[in-house]
Amino acid sequence: MLAWSLFAAYLVGTAWLGWLGFRRTTGFGSFAVGDRDMNPVVVGIILAASVSSASTFIINPGFIYVDGFSAYFHFVIAVAISFITMLAVLSFRFRRIGAEHGALTIPDWIGKRFGSRKFALFFSILNLLSFAFVVLLVGGISIVMQSLLGISNTAALLITLTFVTGYVFIGGTYAHVLTNMLQGSLMIIVTLLVLASCVWVAYQQPGSTIDALRAIDANLVAPVNENGKLFNNVFSIYVSGFVVGAILVCQPHILTKALYVKDDRAVKRYLIVFAIVFILFQLLGTVGFFAHLTVPDEAMLDAASGQFRQDLVMTMYLKAIFPEAMFTFVSIVLLAAAMSTLDGLLVSISTITANDLVLNVIGQRRREVLSDEQQMAFALKVSHVVLIVIAVAAFLINLQPPKLLGIFGQTGVYGLTAATAVPLLLGVSFRRVPTSLAWMGAIAALVIHFGLFFNGESLFPHSKLTFSNPGVTAAIAAMITIPTTALFAAYINRGRKSS
Numbered sequence: 001m002l003a004w005s006l007f008a009a010y011l012v013g014t015a016w017l018g019w020l021g022f023r024r025t026t027g028f029g030s031f032a033v034g035d036r037d038m039n040p041v042v043v044g045i046i047l048a049a050s051v052s053s054a055s056t057f058i059i060n061p062g063f064i065y066v067d068g069f070s071a072y073f074h075f076v077i078a079v080a081i082s083f084i085t086m087l088a089v090l091s092f093r094f095r096r097i098g099a100e101h102g103a104l105t106i107p108d109w110i111g112k113r114f115g116s117r118k119f120a121l122f123f124s125i126l127n128l129l130s131f132a133f134v135v136l137l138v139g140g141i142s143i144v145m146q147s148l149l150g151i152s153n154t155a156a157l158l159i160t161l162t163f164v165t166g167y168v169f170i171g172g173t174y175a176h177v178l179t180n181m182l183q184g185s186l187m188i189i190v191t192l193l194v195l196a197s198c199v200w201v202a203y204q205q206p207g208s209t210i211d212a213l214r215a216i217d218a219n220l221v222a223p224v225n226e227n228g229k230l231f232n233n234v235f236s237i238y239v240s241g242f243v244v245g246a247i248l249v250c251q252p253h254i255l256t257k258a259l260y261v262k263d264d265r266a267v268k269r270y271l272i273v274f275a276i277v278f279i280l281f282q283l284l285g286t287v288g289f290f291a292h293l294t295v296p297d298e299a300m301l302d303a304a305s306g307q308f309r310q311d312l313v314m315t316m317y318l319k320a321i322f323p324e325a326m327f328t329f330v331s332i333v334l335l336a337a338a339m340s341t342l343d344g345l346l347v348s349i350s351t352i353t354a355n356d357l358v359l360n361v362i363g364q365r366r367r368e369v370l371s372d373e374q375q376m377a378f379a380l381k382v383s384h385v386v387l388i389v390i391a392v393a394a395f396l397i398n399l400q401p402p403k404l405l406g407i408f409g410q411t412g413v414y415g416l417t418a419a420t421a422v423p424l425l426l427g428v429s430f431r432r433v434p435t436s437l438a439w440m441g442a443i444a445a446l447v448i449h450f451g452l453f454f455n456g457e458s459l460f461p462h463s464k465l466t467f468s469n470p471g472v473t474a475a476i477a478a479m480i481t482i483p484t485t486a487l488f489a490a491y492i493n494r495g496r497k498s499s
Helices: 004-023 028-033 040-051 054-067 069-101 105-112 117-149 153-204 209-216 235-250 255-260 264-294 310-321 324-361 363-371 372-399 407-427 434-460 469-496
Strands: none
Touching: 004 153, 004 324, 040 153, 040 235, 040 255, 040 264, 040 324, 054 069, 054 117, 054 264, 054 310, 054 324, 069 105, 069 235, 069 255, 069 264, 069 407, 105 117, 105 324, 105 407, 117 255, 117 310, 117 324, 117 372, 117 407, 117 434, 153 264, 153 310, 153 324, 153 372, 209 264, 235 407, 235 469, 264 310, 310 324, 324 372, 407 434, 407 469, 434 469
């Protein structure tokens, strides 16, 4: 009864904020990026909430539970450092160029920066890979909701997709911002509570936590877990962690936050706020260690199949460590954490599909017939249709969810970000960049990432690289394409200066 009461209160509060977002949405432009003059503190918090989603709060602790420090360094330390650094590198120039050209999305920015509608169209199609992450988020929400409310997977999916799609449908970016402020604030409170519980568990140990973990499995605290499934060598742990953390900034719902503010001073402020809150959220991966000390392995067995489900680690830890009332409150916030990213992704995917895919596909002649106002009205209608299609597709896939939601979501998103990183970095770093160079770099990144992920083990049977880890294949793709295209761009710019 308590769980349903708190959940209902959360739904009502979020729905009200979605309604406020609807009242502030005046057209497709405000649906996509608001009025470009938001409070940078607000933007910093909502960005941290958008980045730290079901992966951070629900999925990643499971990887750390399985692979120990190897996964912890990859997901927490390396990703936090490189993500913040890359965001700082890209945000200032990205905002200036975006504001100058009136860009609404990353494909829109790329198309206008390189003067190519076809390039924008290519990335609008590529953006559909973000759907894999939508599946991850919806699946993660369902896991928590089933445990919390005692409902079936089907019921959890229907509630989630109807509710989140509904308030994004009416309120767009403003609904995303207002609801994420509520969700982000709750996430900060719960993060502090969960981290405090880890300190309490450590205090209860007769010896050190490291010794207790080593007694369970020495690989849990080893710099390299040689028996790990996905993180078992220096490259998969350390190198790919930093590279992947950097390119993840190129997700469509992340870098566009720079377009929400009006100047470089505001960008600096939102980056500082984001860094503080983001690091706090990332530390939740620590739960993966302490679950070994508090939760028996059999608690992570799927009730239906009897198989081990690492996605259950966070939920089972919370159930073991907190009283029922506190567990209920924390679980509600876990749902909010996942929804905070889900709504941002829904806004970005629907906006990109409408603005950069559909408006480009209808052709230049049709665009000339329609006024700018008519085009934006048409794009808004299309974005609403896209939201419904995404919700239905996510529902159908999650009826029989992939075994490892984290890997399923990462595979598509990492491919998207590896390809997107090339034109973004070239676009902010060099004044003159041949569009063909950016094209080749983006396509090469896709081919390398997916080629190695699906065929790496057969192509390189004697390699010790874990090609089943999408972080490894995306890192290899980025490490080949970004430096190569940057060297060519530097040579071209130097040659033109000398001439």
